[in-house]
Amino acid sequence: MSTATPATRALEAAKVAFRRIEYDYVAGQDKIGLHAAEAIGADPGRVLKTLMVEVDGHPACAVIPSDHTLSMKKVAAAFGGKAAAMMPPEKAERMTGFHTGGISPFGQKKRVPVAFEETALGNGEIVVNGGKRGLMVALLPEEALRAAAASPHPLIAE
Structure with missing residues (x-):
C-alpha cells in the first residue's frame, strides 16, 4: 500500500524529516484521535488531531492534542476573529481534499491559516495525521x- 499523500508530499517538498506510522483505522469511531493514539501505542497528548473551523465565516485549521477539546473562544482569538465554529465535515473534506479521519494540516487543497495548541509543542516528537485514514506522521x-x-496559540478548553 502506498503511503504517499498530499500531506507527505508537502512534508517532503518542505524537506521535513518525518516517520510514517500506519495503523488499522476503524470507521465509525467517535474519538478518532484517541483511537489512533491507542492503536499506535502513543501518549494521547502527543497525538494531535486536525480540526477544521470557521472564524467569522473564514476557514482555518486548529491542531490540538487528541485528549483535549477545542475552545471556540480561544480559536476565534487565535485567528483574530470574534466567533468560531466547527466546519461541517462535508465542507472540510471539499476544502482540504482529505476525508474526515484523515485530515492533515499539511498539503491541504486550499491553504488556510493553521494554529497548533502551544502546550503540545514541548520536547520530542508529535504525531499528526498523514493525509489519509490509518496514516500518521x-x-x-x-x-x-x-x-x-x-503558529502556536492556546486553543484548548480548560
Missing part, C-alpha cells in the same frame, strides 16, 4: 509549524 514540533506555516 511523527515529526518535531518546530518542523510541523514550519511545514504548515502555522
